[in-house]
Amino acid sequence: MSTQPKTFLTPEQYLEIERKADYKSEYLNGEMFAMSGARAKHDQIAINLYGELRQQFRSRPCRVYSSDMRVRVSPGGLYTYPDVSASCGEARFLDEQEDTLLNPSVIIEVLSPSTEAYDRGRKFEHYKTIEAFREYLLLAADRVHADLYTRQPDNRWILASADALDDVLTLESINVRLTLADVYEKIEFPA
Secondary structure, eight states: OOOOOOOOOOHHHHHHHHTTOSSOEEEETTEEEEOOOOOHHHHHHHHHHHHHHHHHHTTSSEEEEOTTSEEESSSSSEEEOOSEEEEESOOOBSSTTOOEESOOSEEEEEEOTTTHHHHHTHHHHHHTTOTTOOEEEEEESSSSOEEEEEEOTTSOEEEEEEOSTTOEEEEGGGTEEEEHHHHTTTOOOOO
């Protein structure tokens, strides 16, 4: 039995294919991986976050990006589409296409059963290599729960968790306060 050798893509080849594609794919160490669509609760949570950040950024030099903005985590390693990302100050992009962000200070992922282990583990390890990256917010889609990881000056990460609708999370790097009631607005969970 013979197996076909894998064909690995360079980041440049990936970007050329991805920019012409009808669907989004992530890139990791030479391989492309098609992304699946989000479920209703996942999508609503991401939209709520996007709206809250946009509102709080209105008179400030900050930007919020949806899951359509690709983030380059490392030059040859990972290109991905976080659910929401944000930064204050000048955004840096890979090139003039302005479709690949290099300096998010906050990345937010809404957890799905199929991606939760990856988002909490290897993906977070990759994200930590982004120099500008300061806060990582993970939100459960099956219950009210948030985990906020904040980078300390010595590069340690501190975890703060919240699971009540009246809990408030402060994203210090972008000077934003989020209540879980706003994050989970219009989301119904089984009793």
